[in-house]
Amino acid sequence: MLDRIAALGRLTLAVVASLGRSGRFLAGVLAGVPSPSTGFPLLVRQIYAVGVLSLAIVVVSGLFIGMVLGLQGYTILTDYGSEAAIGQMIALTLVRELGPVVTALLFAGRAGSALTAEIGLMKATEQLSSMEMMGVDPLRRVIAPRLWAGFIAMPVLALIFSVVGVWGGMLVGVDWLGVYEGSFWGNMQSSVDFMDDVMNGVIKSVVFGFVCAWIAVYQGYDCVPTSAGISSATTKTVVYSSLAVLGLDFVLTAVMFGDF
Amino acid sequence: MGSDAYISLKDVVFSRSGRRIFDGISLDIPRGKVTAVMGPSGTGKTTLLRLIGGQLKPDSGSIRVAGYEVPTLKRRELYALRERMGMLFQSGALFTDLSVYENVAFPLRVHTRLPEDMIRDIVLMKLEAVGLRGARDLMPSELSGGMTRRVALARSIALDPELIMYDEPFAGQDPIAMGVLVKLIRDLNHSMGLTSVLVSHDVPESLSICHYACIIADGKVIGQGTPEELQAHPSEQVQQFLQGQPDGPVPFHYPARSTARDFGLGGEA
Amino acid sequence: MAQRTIEIIVGLFMIAGLAALLFLALQVSGLSPKAAEETYTLYANFNDTGGLRPRGRVSMAGVTIGTIDSITLDKDTFQARVAMSIHASVDNIPADSAAVIRTSGLLGEQYIDISVGGDLESLKDGDTFYSTQSAMNLERLIGNFASGR
Numbered sequence: 001m002l003d004r005i006a007a008l009g010r011l012t013l014a015v016v017a018s019l020g021r022s023g024r025f026l027a028g029v030l031a032g033v034p035s036p037s038t039g040f041p042l043l044v045r046q047i048y049a050v051g052v053l054s055l056a057i058v059v060v061s062g063l064f065i066g067m068v069l070g071l072q073g074y075t076i077l078t079d080y081g082s083e084a085a086i087g088q089m090i091a092l093t094l095v096r097e098l099g100p101v102v103t104a105l106l107f108a109g110r111a112g113s114a115l116t117a118e119i120g121l122m123k124a125t126e127q128l129s130s131m132e133m134m135g136v137d138p139l140r141r142v143i144a145p146r147l148w149a150g151f152i153a154m155p156v157l158a159l160i161f162s163v164v165g166v167w168g169g170m171l172v173g174v175d176w177l178g179v180y181e182g183s184f185w186g187n188m189q190s191s192v193d194f195m196d197d198v199m200n201g202v203i204k205s206v207v208f209g210f211v212c213a214w215i216a217v218y219q220g221y222d223c224v225p226t227s228a229g230i231s232s233a234t235t236k237t238v239v240y241s242s243l244a245v246l247g248l249d250f251v252l253t254a255v256m257f258g259d260f
Numbered sequence: 261m262g263s264d265a266y267i268s269l270k271d272v273v274f275s276r277s278g279r280r281i282f283d284g285i286s287l288d289i290p291r292g293k294v295t296a297v298m299g300p301s302g303t304g305k306t307t308l309l310r311l312i313g314g315q316l317k318p319d320s321g322s323i324r325v326a327g328y329e330v331p332t333l334k335r336r337e338l339y340a341l342r343e344r345m346g347m348l349f350q351s352g353a354l355f356t357d358l359s360v361y362e363n364v365a366f367p368l369r370v371h372t373r374l375p376e377d378m379i380r381d382i383v384l385m386k387l388e389a390v391g392l393r394g395a396r397d398l399m400p401s402e403l404s405g406g407m408t409r410r411v412a413l414a415r416s417i418a419l420d421p422e423l424i425m426y427d428e429p430f431a432g433q434d435p436i437a438m439g440v441l442v443k444l445i446r447d448l449n450h451s452m453g454l455t456s457v458l459v460s461h462d463v464p465e466s467l468s469i470c471h472y473a474c475i476i477a478d479g480k481v482i483g484q485g486t487p488e489e490l491q492a493h494p495s496e497q498v499q500q501f502l503q504g505q506p507d508g509p510v511p512f513h514y515p516a517r518s519t520a521r522d523f524g525l526g527g528e529a
Numbered sequence: 530m531a532q533r534t535i536e537i538i539v540g541l542f543m544i545a546g547l548a549a550l551l552f553l554a555l556q557v558s559g560l561s562p563k564a565a566e567e568t569y570t571l572y573a574n575f576n577d578t579g580g581l582r583p584r585g586r587v588s589m590a591g592v593t594i595g596t597i598d599s600i601t602l603d604k605d606t607f608q609a610r611v612a613m614s615i616h617a618s619v620d621n622i623p624a625d626s627a628a629v630i631r632t633s634g635l636l637g638e639q640y641i642d643i644s645v646g647g648d649l650e651s652l653k654d655g656d657t658f659y660s661t662q663s664a665m666n667l668e669r670l671i672g673n674f675a676s677g678r
Contacts, residue, residue, distance in 0.1 A: 038370075041532055041536075044532075044535060044536050044539050045532070045535055047539045047542070048535045048538060048539050048542075051539070051542055052538055052539060052542045055542070091557050091558075095553060095557065121356075122356075125351050125353055125356070126349040126350070126351050126353035127353050127354075127355055127356070129315065129349065130347065130349050130353035130412075132313075132315060132342070133313050133315070133342055133345065133346075133347040134342065134343075134366070134367045134370070134371075134416075134419075135339040135340070135342040135343040135367075135370075135371065136339075136367075136370050137339065141370075153542075155546070156542065156543060156545070156546030156549075157546075159546050159549035159550050159553065160545060160546060160549045162549070162553060162557075163549040163552050163553060166553075166557060185556065188557055188559075189556075189557070189558060189559025190559065190586065192557050192558040192559070193558055193584065194553075194554050194558040197558065198550075198553045198554060198557070198558055202550070
């Protein structure tokens with residue numbers, strides 16, 4: 001019994017210590033603002049790695065999710081004779097929820113795990129250490145550009161996801177199932193508000209991007225520098241990011257759309 | 261060696277995850293000479309280099325490098341001091357996403373504002389010194405182990421440091437590559453007047469190039485002096501290490517319960 | 530890959546993001562690019578606003594001419610007071626027009642429809658509609674029908 005309590009205590013201490021380490025790590029990363037001349041090319045390179053290279057998976061998923069929404073929405077709404085409302089349904093679901101959330105999940109799986117593995121491997125092969133010994137702070141040189149890149153790329157990806165999804169929904173709803181195009185867009189436009197829906201979705205994706213990138217670089221930086229350690233850190237990145245995104249989504253939705 | 265010491269450690273105690281790695285170690289490393297730090301695997305030789313480089317902090321004791329007390333330095337001062345140090349890691353630690361040329365140019369680009377053609381000249385000079393000027397366009401993954409270490413060596417001397425630390429430079433090298441490295445270390449020390457610290461457990465190679473050597477075991481310095489003094493050292497432990505005898509003061513067996521009890525022969529289990 | 534190529538690709542990526550935002554703003558949420566139109570405020574009192582919401586639309590003959598600003602309770606009359614912003618271009622609503630709450634379709638949202646009167650006077654900023662018609666309440670309707678009143 002006492003052993004169990006001790007184990008619980010140990011676990012709690014480990015979690016708190018890890019949270020503290022990651023917070024201090026974040027402070028260290030954010031404190032060192034790299035000079036624009038060296039920092040900008042590094043940032044561009046990382047936006048390419050985490051953003052542009054994630055584009056394909058985001059576009060394809062967005063297209064299919066939009067098409068599925070169109071199909072499902074049509075079969076349900078047609079029972080009430082209001083299939084013209086699928087435009088509004090697709091747009092609201094995508095812009096408010098699926099755009100930011102699914103993009104963040106894909107981002108964690110595609111870019112987050114790659115970031116963790118890359119940084120973990122740099123640690124295992126002593127590249128971070130040797131950088132430190134050359135008088136270069138790896139937090140600024142390696143970690144900061146990756147963190148900022150995730151922060152910047154994520155909203156862009158989420159926006160593209162939503163647009164492609166709306167287009168996919170239109171493809172199914174209008175071109176295939178024959179919903180009148182005017183009422184498709186009209187319903188959508190009268191129910192989607194730019195500030196309340198689109199911008200809130202963007203804010204969500206900014207938060208998700210930051211959290212996913214933070215978890216990914218921290219797990220890489222903090223991993224045990226062995227092959228087993230890197231693989232477990234990569235798994236942790238995907239699991240923690242997904243949980244954090246879904247949990248935060250609830251909190252953000254409650255704050256933004258719940259009137260209380 | 262006293263006043264001439266570039267690095268001096270006094271009563272350094274360091275422990276990691278409850279295990280005491282250094283138990284009051286004191287060591288002086290003279291300026292402009294090659295000093296070898298030897299000892300069995302797992303005695304914290306690499307840890308010693310990390311302490312000198314300020315990547316780890318000792319529990320107590322003083323570490324002075326070039327007159328600076330390393331553990332108390334502020335971040336900025338520490339990074340400034342590190343620009344005067346070079347370190348050759350065991351794995352080479354080349355940046356895998358940069359070519360050989362860019363790897364060597366990296367410290368120059370970060371720490372200096374030299375024009376591109378000057379950087380090019382310096383990089384080619386450093387690569388020439390390690391005999392790899394022709395390999396400048398290769399990626400680190402295309403290099404052999406020995407070449408990787410030579411490129412890493414070129415990179416660590418790019419800024420003309422005062423001190424260079426070698427972490428196991430000979431481990432896992434074929435005899436030719438080993439010979440090349442021995443020659444390079446000796447030449448660099450000669451031509452540039454570098455203070456060199458060499459951490460290794462390859463006794464003959466280390467003794468052949470060092471001016472001074474010291475042997476660490478069980479968290480203490482068990483013997484130090486010139487290679488000749490060490491060869492004639494009275495301590496059994498030193499002799500066992502130098503000659504590679506399988507049994508001696510460092511026992512062959514890991515500490516265990518008595519044979520009789522483990523095999524269930526001693527009666528009471 | 531050369532740094533320049535990467536910079537160009539990343540630039541295109543950011544432009545794609547901006548284009549997506551623009552698309553969501555203009556095509557999906559119907560934000561009109563011109564600056565917010567001049568409006569003036571009219572009021573109407575209802576016994577029951579039903580599911581009417583702020584930001585709902587105000588229309589005349591099916592054409593949107595404004596939006597609902599706020600819905601508050603008048604504590605003296607116990608009626609709901611609805612404030613509407615009407616586009617300044619529609620400045621000739623006859624003073625005896627009625628504000629009617631209607632539902633678009635069976636399940637659609639509720640909006641205010643203005644049935645045009647015949648007065649020569651027009652409503653000015655701050656005026657209140659004289660005649661209104663509250664939301665059709667399906668339950669009450671059925672209740673009335675069942676009790677035979």
